[in-house]
Amino acid sequence: MSLKDNITMVKEELNSEEKFFEKAVMTEKFIKKYKRVMIASVAVVAFVVGANLLYDANEKSKAAAANAALSKLQADANNATALNELKAVSPNLYDVWIFSQAVAKKDLEALNGLKNSKALVVGDLAKYEAAQTAASLDEYASKQDAIFRDLALVQSAVLLFSENKIDEAKEKLSKVSKDSSLNKMVSALMHYGIK
Numbered sequence: 001m002s003l004k005d006n007i008t009m010v011k012e013e014l015n016s017e018e019k020f021f022e023k024a025v026m027t028e029k030f031i032k033k034y035k036r037v038m039i040a041s042v043a044v045v046a047f048v049v050g051a052n053l054l055y056d057a058n059e060k061s062k063a064a065a066a067n068a069a070l071s072k073l074q075a076d077a078n079n080a081t082a083l084n085e086l087k088a089v090s091p092n093l094y095d096v097w098i099f100s101q102a103v104a105k106k107d108l109e110a111l112n113g114l115k116n117s118k119a120l121v122v123g124d125l126a127k128y129e130a131a132q133t134a135a136s137l138d139e140y141a142s143k144q145d146a147i148f149r150d151l152a153l154v155q156s157a158v159l160l161f162s163e164n165k166i167d168e169a170k171e172k173l174s175k176v177s178k179d180s181s182l183n184k185m186v187s188a189l190m191h192y193g194i195k
Helices: 003-075 080-089 091-105 108-113 122-130 134-141 149-162 166-174 183-192
Strands: none
Touching: 003 080, 003 091, 080 091, 091 108, 091 122, 108 122, 122 134, 134 149, 149 166, 149 183, 166 183
């Protein structure tokens, strides 16, 4: 190698080292300038992750406790301790349990108590199950979001047919949705419903 090549190589090495130190100084300045922001960001991320883990653990614990209480209730439906535990841990599951027991026992008082339940569909089902007369079935069916609207209308019509109120019954049947799976029954009642 010639002397000229050696000098060129040394210059290039010095340039690359100079650039490296320049970048290190810029990085150090950046870190000093934004040190608090970076520490705060890391702390916030750690807090969010920790809170999320705690929340998940708490929810799993609640689910396990609710399942244990429900298992006890399935073994012994009169277990008041398990019922109170279920109510404390999972009010929605408690409402579902009370609803299932009320339907099985035909307990209208319990069903009326569940009409304002916040559990998904329990309130609506309790209103439907508690409806015993044509008027209460009509009131249930008049709600736009009623799950068993068409069935309530058919039941109301059957009750009206039994009271010999044929025109009112046919009016109720005409309100049943055309897309309903009850349409064949509605057609049969419209045709043969006259006593």
